[in-house]
Amino acid sequence: MSSIDLTGRAAVVTGSGRGLGLAYAHALAAHGASVVVNDVDAAVAEAAAKSITGAGGTAVAEVVAVGTTQAADRLVARAVDEFGRLDVLVTNAGILRDKVLWKMTDDDFDAVVTTHLKGTFTCARAAAVRMREQGEGGSLILVGSPAGQRGNFGQTNYAAAKAGIAAMARTWSMELARANITVNAIVPVAATAMTETIPAFAPYIEAMRNGEPLPDFLRKGEGFGTPEDCAALVPFLASEAARGVTGQCVGIGGDKVALWSHPQEVRAAYADGGWTPDSLAAAWPTSVGAEPQTVGIPAPKLPEVS
Numbered sequence: 015m016s017s018i019d020l021t022g023r024a025a026v027v028t029g030s031g032r033g034l035g036l037a038y039a040h041a042l043a044a045h046g047a048s049v050v051v052n053d054v055d056a057a058v059a060e061a062a063a064k065s066i067t068g069a070g071g072t073a074v075a076e077v078v079a080v081g082t083t084q085a086a087d088r089l090v091a092r093a094v095d096e097f098g099r100l101d102v103l104v105t106n107a108g109i110l111r112d113k114v115l116w117k118m119t120d121d122d123f124d125a126v127v128t129t130h131l132k133g134t135f136t137c138a139r140a141a142a143v144r145m146r147e148q149g150e151g152g153s154l155i156l157v158g159s160p161a162g163q164r165g166n167f168g169q170t171n172y173a174a175a176k177a178g179i180a181a182m183a184r185t186w187s188m189e190l191a192r193a194n195i196t197v198n199a200i201v202p203v204a205a206t207a208m209t210e211t212i213p214a215f216a217p218y219i220e221a222m223r224n225g226e227p228l229p230d231f232l233r234k235g236e237g238f239g240t241p242e243d244c245a246a247l248v249p250f251l252a253s254e255a256a257r258g259v260t261g262q263c264v265g266i267g268g269d270k271v272a273l274w275s276h277p278q279e280v281r282a283a284y285a286d287g288g289w290t291p292d293s294l295a296a297a298w299p300t301s302v303g304a305e306p307q308t309v310g311i312p313a314p315k316l317p318e319v320s
Contacts, residue, residue, distance in 0.1 A: 016045060017255065018045050018249050018250060018253045018255060019045065019046055019253070020042060020045045020046040020047035020101075020102075020249060020252060020253060021046035021047075022046070023046070023047045023048070023099075023101035023102060023252070024047065024048045024049075024050070024093045024094075024096075024097035024098070024099050024100050024101055024102070025039075025042045025047045025048070025049050025050070025093070025100075025101065025102035025103070025104065025252065026049075026050040026052065026076075026089045026090065026092075026093050026100065026102070026103050026104070026137070026141070027039040027042065027049060027050070027051060027052065027104040027106055028052045028080045028089065028103075028104065028105050028106050028107035028133065028137060029052060029053065029080065029106040029107030029108060030049075030051045030052055030053065030062060030104075030106060031051065031052070031053030031054075031055060031058035031059050031061070031062045032053075032058060032062065033206050033241055034106060034157070034202055034204060034206060034241045034244060034245075035052075035053075035104075035106035035107070036051075036062050036065070036241070037240075037241035037242050037244065037245040038104050038106060038244075038245050038248045039051050039062065039066060039073065039104075040065070040066055040069070040071070040242075040245065041242075041245035041246060041248050041249050042102065042104075042248060042249055042252065043066045043069070043071030043072060043073055044069070044071060044249075045249040045253075047072075047101075047102060047249070047252070048071075048072040048073070048093075048096070048097045049066060049071065049072065049073040049074075050073070050074055050075075050076050050089060050092050050093045050096070051063045051066070051073050051074070051075045051076070052075070052076050052077070052078065052080065052089060052107065053075070053077060054077065054078070054079045055077070056075075056077045059075035059076070059077050060075050062075065063075040072097075074092065074096050076088060076089055076092045079129075080105075080107040080129055080133035080136075080137060081128040081129050081132050081133045081136065082132075082136060083136050083139075083140070085133075085136070085137075086133075086136035086137040086139065086140040086141075087140050089137060089140070090137075090140045090141055090143075090144050094144065099144075099148060100141055100144045100145060100148075100152070101145070101148075101150075101151075101152050101153065101252070102152065102153045102155065102252040103137060103138060103141040103152075103153070103154050103155065104155045104157065104248060105133065105134040105137050105138060105154075105155070105156050105157055105179075106157045107129055107130075107133050108126075108129055108130045108133075108157070108172075109125060109126060109129050109130075110126065110169075110172060111123075111125055111126050111171060111172075112168045112169055112172070113168060113170075114167075114168050114170075115170055118170055118171065122171060123170070123171045125171075126171035126172055126175055127171055127174065127175050130172065130175035130176065130179065131174075131175040131178045131179065134156055134179050134182065135182065138154050138156070138182070138186065138197075141154060142154070142186070142190060142193075142195060145193065145195050146190075146193045146195070149193075150194075151193065151194030151195055151196075151257075152193075152194075152195045152196075153195070153196050153197075153198075153251055153252045153256075154183075154186065154190070154195060154196070154197040154198075155198060155199075155200060155248055155251050155252065156179050156180075156182065156183050156197070156198070156199045156200070157179070157199070157200055157202065158176045158179050158180050158183075158199040158200060158201045158263060159172070159173075159176040159201060159202075160201060160203065160265070160311045161173040161176055161311065162174075162175070162176025162177040162178075162179060162180055162201075163176075163177070163180065163201065163263070163274055164308075164309060164310055164311055165309050165310055165311075166310060166311050167310060179199055180199050180263050180274075183197050183198055183199040183261065183262075183263065184261050184276065187260040187261030188261070191260065194257075196251070196256065196257065196259060196260040197260055197261065198251050198256075198259060198260060198261070198262045198263070198264060199262070199263045199264070200244070200247050200248070200251070200263075200264050200265075200266060201263055201264065201265040201266070201274060202241075202244035202247075202265075202266055202267060203236070203237050203238050203239075203244070203265065203266070203267030203268070204238070204239055204240055204241045204243060204244050204267055205219045205222060205228075205238070205239070205240055205241070206241065209238075212314075214313065214314045214316060215232075215238070215314065218232060222240070228240075228268065229317075230269075231315070231316070231317055232268060232314070233268035233269045233270075234268060234269045234270060235315060236267075236268065236314050236315070237265065237266070237267040237268050237269070237270030237272065238267050238268045238314075239267050239268030239269070243266070243267060243268055243269075244266050244267055246266070247264060247266045247271065251264075262274075263276070280305075280307070281301070281302045281304070281305070282302060283297055283301035283302050285297070
């Protein structure tokens with residue numbers, strides 16, 4: 015028997031028709047929560063809900079594209095209409111439109127930011143209103159990405175949205191503290207349609223699909239595994255066991271769980287009376303600029319082939 019019991023609680027998981035979102039929905043249902051599954055494809059959403067009910071859980075499907083206030087209100091209303099309440103929101107819905115800066119169009123940028131960033135904002139706002147009305151607290155679990163923590167080549171729109179989501183988690187954790195609503199961002203790393211396009215991962219993902227386990231250097235060294243490996247974090251953060259956890263960015267994948275640091279000053283220098291361009295140029299190499307911060311998601315450290 016698990017000590018994580020979500021019986022009597024209701025959750026909405028956006029973008030939960032497949033992949034990570036579906037894994038989150040299954041994990042919540044397995045620990046007793048009733049779940050509103052969401053996808054833009056009706057057949058996919060219904061299949062996801064049936065997979066949960068078939069496993070003994072409780073779920074309904076709501077087909078709507080996340081991003082607008084109307085969509086957010088529909089999702090919250092569906093939870094309240096079906097289950098009488100809303101206790102957990104997981105903002106997983108997202109799309110990709112990867113291009114380098116000089117090739118990215120307004121539509122590429124707007125579509126990704128609307129789904130990820132505005133979708134998280136509108137859904138969280140609607141959920142927060144309902145949870146505050148209920149007066150019993152709740153959990154907002156926002157889905158971030160390593161790209162939002164470190165940037166990633168070709169993902170201006172996605173990285174910016176995910177960085178914004180991390181900032182919103184920190185902000186909302188303060189704003190909603192008095193209402194006993196926790197707000198955290200999770201940073202999952204898993205074998206998905208996106209990561210299988212990375213050449214270093216592709217052969218291992220293919221082998222996994224053929225029944226072979228992922229090697230330890232991926233599961234432990236890279237914190238890379240299956241969507242189900244990432245899902246455990248969601249019912250934990252939604253439970254009473256994590257009632258004191260808020261405003262955090264938590265990474266999970268494979269056999270690894272990690273706490274991401276918040277941006278902070280790492281080195282400082284001072285000049286009496288303030289700085290000039292010349293004094294900055296002179297001091298930079300040996301003071302604040304001596305150890306510049308790295309950018310981008312580090313490439314996987316593959317084992318050497320003998």
